[in-house]
Amino acid sequence: MLVRDLNRILAGVILVAFFAGCNSEHAFDFSRLHDIEAEGTWGLPLMDANYTIGDILSLADNPELIQVGNDGTLEIHYEYEIDSVISASQYLDSYFNNPIEVSGSASFPSMDLPIPSGNMQVLYRDTIPVAFPSDLVVINRADLKSGLITFNITYNVDRQVHVVATCPQIVNASGQPLRVDEISSNGTLHNTYDLSGYSLVLSNNSLEVYLEVSCPLSGAPLPSELSFSYNLSLSQILFSEIRGSFAPLSVSIDKEWDFELDFLKDHLSGTLTLLNPQVKCEIMNTFPVDGTIELEKAEFSGVGVQSSLLRNTPATIYVPGATSQFTPVELPLATSVLLSPYFEHFKLKGGAVINPGGIGSELVFSENQLIHLRFTVVLPLHLTMDNIVFRDTIPIGNIDIPEEPAFSNLFVRLGISNSIPLNFGMQVYFYDSQTQTIKDSLFLNPQIILSGTDDHPRESELFASREDLRAVQEMLSCDNIILRALVYNDNAPVYIKSDQKLGVQLSVKFNMDVNALVNHEP
Amino acid sequence: MKRYLIVLGALLSGIIAAYGQNLDVFHFMRTSPFQNFDTPSCETIYNGYVSLPGGQVHVGGNLGSIRYNNLFATDNEGYPTTLTATRFANSLSKNNYLGAISSVELLGFGFRVKKKFFITMDYRLRFNTDIRYSKALFGLPVYGNMAYVDDPADMNISANVSAYQEIGVSIRHKINDRMSWGVRPKVLFGMANLRADKVSVLLTTDPRNYGLAMQYDAMIKASAIIPYSLTFDRDNGFSFDYDMDAGDIIDNLFKNPGVGIDLGFTFKPLPAFNVSFSVLDLGFINWKTNTTQMQSVLYDAGRFYEDGSLVFGGMTQDDIQYLIDGGKIGDFLDTLAYYFPLEVGPTKSYVTATPVRVVAQGDYEFAKHHTVSAAVQFRFASRYVQPSLTLAYDGSFFDIIDICVAYTMQRKSFDNLGFAIGLNLGYLNVYAGTQNIISLLSFKDSSQLTATAGVVFNWGHFKNWREKYPKEKKKS
Numbered sequence: 001m002l003v004r005d006l007n008r009i010l011a012g013v014i015l016v017a018f019f020a021g022c023n024s025e026h027a028f029d030f031s032r033l034h035d036i037e038a039e040g041t042w043g044l045p046l047m048d049a050n051y052t053i054g055d056i057l058s059l060a061d062n063p064e065l066i067q068v069g070n071d072g073t074l075e076i077h078y079e080y081e082i083d084s085v086i087s088a089s090q091y092l093d094s095y096f097n098n099p100i101e102v103s104g105s106a107s108f109p110s111m112d113l114p115i116p117s118g119n120m121q122v123l124y125r126d127t128i129p130v131a132f133p134s135d136l137v138v139i140n141r142a143d144l145k146s147g148l149i150t151f152n153i154t155y156n157v158d159r160q161v162h163v164v165a166t167c168p169q170i171v172n173a174s175g176q177p178l179r180v181d182e183i184s185s186n187g188t189l190h191n192t193y194d195l196s197g198y199s200l201v202l203s204n205n206s207l208e209v210y211l212e213v214s215c216p217l218s219g220a221p222l223p224s225e226l227s228f229s230y231n232l233s234l235s236q237i238l239f240s241e242i243r244g245s246f247a248p249l250s251v252s253i254d255k256e257w258d259f260e261l262d263f264l265k266d267h268l269s270g271t272l273t274l275l276n277p278q279v280k281c282e283i284m285n286t287f288p289v290d291g292t293i294e295l296e297k298a299e300f301s302g303v304g305v306q307s308s309l310l311r312n313t314p315a316t317i318y319v320p321g322a323t324s325q326f327t328p329v330e331l332p333l334a335t336s337v338l339l340s341p342y343f344e345h346f347k348l349k350g351g352a353v354i355n356p357g358g359i360g361s362e363l364v365f366s367e368n369q370l371i372h373l374r375f376t377v378v379l380p381l382h383l384t385m386d387n388i389v390f391r392d393t394i395p396i397g398n399i400d401i402p403e404e405p406a407f408s409n410l411f412v413r414l415g416i417s418n419s420i421p422l423n424f425g426m427q428v429y430f431y432d433s434q435t436q437t438i439k440d441s442l443f444l445n446p447q448i449i450l451s452g453t454d455d456h457p458r459e460s461e462l463f464a465s466r467e468d469l470r471a472v473q474e475m476l477s478c479d480n481i482i483l484r485a486l487v488y489n490d491n492a493p494v495y496i497k498s499d500q501k502l503g504v505q506l507s508v509k510f511n512m513d514v515n516a517l518v519n520h521e522p
Numbered sequence: 523m524k525r526y527l528i529v530l531g532a533l534l535s536g537i538i539a540a541y542g543q544n545l546d547v548f549h550f551m552r553t554s555p556f557q558n559f560d561t562p563s564c565e566t567i568y569n570g571y572v573s574l575p576g577g578q579v580h581v582g583g584n585l586g587s588i589r590y591n592n593l594f595a596t597d598n599e600g601y602p603t604t605l606t607a608t609r610f611a612n613s614l615s616k617n618n619y620l621g622a623i624s625s626v627e628l629l630g631f632g633f634r635v636k637k638k639f640f641i642t643m644d645y646r647l648r649f650n651t652d653i654r655y656s657k658a659l660f661g662l663p664v665y666g667n668m669a670y671v672d673d674p675a676d677m678n679i680s681a682n683v684s685a686y687q688e689i690g691v692s693i694r695h696k697i698n699d700r701m702s703w704g705v706r707p708k709v710l711f712g713m714a715n716l717r718a719d720k721v722s723v724l725l726t727t728d729p730r731n732y733g734l735a736m737q738y739d740a741m742i743k744a745s746a747i748i749p750y751s752l753t754f755d756r757d758n759g760f761s762f763d764y765d766m767d768a769g770d771i772i773d774n775l776f777k778n779p780g781v782g783i784d785l786g787f788t789f790k791p792l793p794a795f796n797v798s799f800s801v802l803d804l805g806f807i808n809w810k811t812n813t814t815q816m817q818s819v820l821y822d823a824g825r826f827y828e829d830g831s832l833v834f835g836g837m838t839q840d841d842i843q844y845l846i847d848g849g850k851i852g853d854f855l856d857t858l859a860y861y862f863p864l865e866v867g868p869t870k871s872y873v874t875a876t877p878v879r880v881v882a883q884g885d886y887e888f889a890k891h892h893t894v895s896a897a898v899q900f901r902f903a904s905r906y907v908q909p910s911l912t913l914a915y916d917g918s919f920f921d922i923i924d925i926c927v928a929y930t931m932q933r934k935s936f937d938n939l940g941f942a943i944g945l946n947l948g949y950l951n952v953y954a955g956t957q958n959i960i961s962l963l964s965f966k967d968s969s970q971l972t973a974t975a976g977v978v979f980n981w982g983h984f985k986n987w988r989e990k991y992p993k994e995k996k997k998s
């Protein structure tokens with residue numbers, strides 16, 4: 001009985017199996033196989049970078065302004081230099097800008113002429129005094145860089161005349177006096193002589209020129225009344241050196257340089273207070289006499305903002321004389337300065353005086369003497385700040401992502417390891433420059449990155465998420481990302497050092513729909 | 523009552539002994555001389571047999587979790603429309619097995635000697651494919667790496683694919699009415715092999731920042747009697763060439779030697795009940811001809827290498843600057859290739875083990891010509907143990923028809939209902955069957971497909987068999 005039942009059961013199974021197997025004729029026809037059902041969650045690290053402060057600032061337009069101090073503290077270095085606060089040449093060239101002229105004339109009967117000796121008859125002799133009037137200088141000896149002496153003589157003798165002018169106080173390099181020896185036959189003599197290379201040896205700022213006019217004994221009869229006139233002028237007188245006594249030389253200082261720290265201008269709003277400004281003021285004074293500089297201003301300035309480097313003004317700087325190298329001089333410095341992104345200039349204003357004692361003992365001023373002033377401003381980033389806003393705009397172009405994205409539930413993690421002793425309240429905006437609108441922000445609220453130290457970097461985690469990738473599409477349709485961070489440290493003094501860094505780990509997690517990925521048609 | 527207790531005992535003996543992969547349905551068919559292949563100590567009911575060349579052919583595949591319905595969703599008309607990768611991945615175990623077996627008997631015969639001995643000789647071509655792969659191999663691309671933050675994604679695969687000749691001689695000795703043993707020493711000659719000891723990628727994802735760390739190791743060896751060359755260079759990729767020169771192939775036919783052995787022991791505590799234990803295919807092959815090795819180990823090629831791992835935590839500032847300056851992501855990917863050097867070339871001879879099976883079985887003849895059996899098998903292959911439990915019924919009807927039904931359960935496969943039929947036509951026995959008839963009913967839910975067929979000439983039923991089952995005389 002059992003066997004019989006078994007036979008029936010087995011026969012039934014075989015029949016069912018046979019017919020059921022025929023129901024799958026399309027099972028291996030893959031012509032309609034288009035979809036893949038798989039949606040996984042992927043996490044990818046995108047970025048693991050460490051940016052030191054030095055790295056970041058090296059991206060500035062003028063990184064050479066940023067240097068690293070001995071203790072690693074970053075320093076902003078500016079060097080302002082006035083090659084020639086006072087130049088001797090500017091005085092030497094200005095003492096006698098106007099021509100010095102001396103004129104004279106004489107008439108007398110020819111019968112009064114002296115008895116000739118030899119074959120020449122002296123017609124006229126005169127000593128012409130030439131004065132160099134000045135309250136600024138009493139010249140004992142002056143070397144001429146340039147100068148002209150012009151003789152203009154007229155006479156009424158109808159013979160060939162011989163004119164000799166001798167200037168014992170105008171000597172050339174070998175000590176020979178200037179002597180002019182000319183022959184004239186038409187009643188006038190006009191000649192100019194170059195005095196370059198000559199020296200004037202003055203006495204009480206004056207010299208004398210000896211003039212003698214003579215003619216041969218024979219010739220046309222002399223008029224009964226002889227008349228002579230002369231005009232002597234010294235012009236274009238420039239000195240290369242003056243030995244004498246000088247009144248004080250003073251000039252005003254009013255110099256302005258562009259403030260070039262573009263990084264501040266471009267990215268920061270708010271004012272930093274730098275606690276330990278250092279100014280190295282060096283002076284080289286090649287005058288043989290001391291001087292002084294009075295600074296009324298040494299300041300950074302911009303529209304509506306300024307910050308002085310000086311504790312009090314005017315600040316008087318003693319300038320020792322006869323120094324052939326830069327000599328540091330003390331400045332009364334302010335204990336702190338502000339550093340504002342609105343600064344545009346650095347200004348120096350005041351005056352300088354050489355030989356403040358005035359006319360006295362003999363000095364030698366030569367044209368290459370000057371006072372050279374050099375300001376090296378070092379601003380270590382030892383600072384306090386509060387509510388500084390850092391802002392950077394990063395163009396991203398338009399990133400095209402599929403209209404039906406295969407990705408969803410985007411989760412962004414930003415891990416920050418901060419060894420900078422500053423807190424940051426960070427937000428990322430997506431900005432469309434066409435419509436000038438901010439379309440979205442990465443985080444719901446600004447995310448706090450806590451301050452750390454070199455030894456104890458502080459870890460912070462920032463999260464952002466979007467369930468629907470259309471929001472991401474909207475973000476990425478913008479052409480700019482604006483990175484904005486409120487930087488603060490509650491006014492506690494901090495040192496900003498080159499090797500302080502932000503470690504940035506950017507990673508994303510998302511769901512990937514393989515079907516959408518495969519079937520998306522670009 | 524006693525009958526049921528014995529059935530239960532047979533089942534338990536199998537369960538206790540082991541779990542195993544499928545035993546061929548013919549294994550339970552008492553009238554088949556091929557039962558001897560899986561239990562060398564079992565009693566053969568004939569005095570002798572001869573199988574023709576190709577007289578027994580067995581092909582089978584075990585796809586594990588790879589089932590049609592796990593892979594595809596179909597529309598109303600039965601066309602596959604969707605590759606259901608998640609469903610497939612969900613169906614996988616941590617380690618999975620994929621196997622294919624086929625054997626063709628070229629020559630086989632057996633004969634009885636002095637009642638106590640039965641001696642057989644067989645010459646078969648065998649083909650074994652055993653592939654073990656981890657779930658993460660498919661799980662990672664489907665689930666994504668965030669599914670593997672607690673445990674690393676261990677993507678590994680090992681495989682042993684072999685084709686070889688087997689020449690075996692078996693001796694079955696009946697010690698007494700209760701005990702018998704059998705042994706089949708075998709000589710093996712390898713024809714082709716591909717052995718992937720390990721192709722392993724271990725991907726670790728940092729749960730916090732999703733940083734990736736990967737360990738990688740690969741070693742593949744191959745051998746064949748057909749002369750071939752396989753080369754690789756980074757610029758041109760793989761180059762494969764072979765020479766089907768019959769002379770070379772024949773020369774190499776017996777140059778990859780190996781040995782193997784099957785062992786069996788049968789104990790019959792009761793006249794209608796016996797238990798048997800077998801160890802099968804214990805052996806190895808030494809592959810010598812045209813051996814090639816492909817090896818790849820993670821190499822310290824730069825900054826991504828760290829303590830034996832390829833580590834990527836994100837682009838550094840230098841990388842970013844490189845991209846800002848116009849560099850391409852592809853340049854990075856190109857450099858990654860240097861971390862995965864691939865060395866391909868000839869290698870020394872190597873040894874592979876044949877997949878070993880351990881079988882424990884209990885049989886109970888609950889009625890004349892009707893037997894139920896329970897068998898457990900362990901199959902050891904590619905560092906993977908595949909256990910299975912088989913319950914079978916075998917019955918003879920009218921001294922002509924043999925019917926065998928076997929149900930097998932194994933890991934991730936519980937729907938294996940085998941069916942075989944045999945016809946005893948005098949001196950000629952014809953067999954055909956499948957291990958999984960449900961695959962015919964609904965192959966979409968099946969992971970196993972097997973088919974076996976055999977033709978055997980036999981003569982003379984053994985005296986004990988005749989005594990036990992005297993010919994029934996037709997009623998007049």
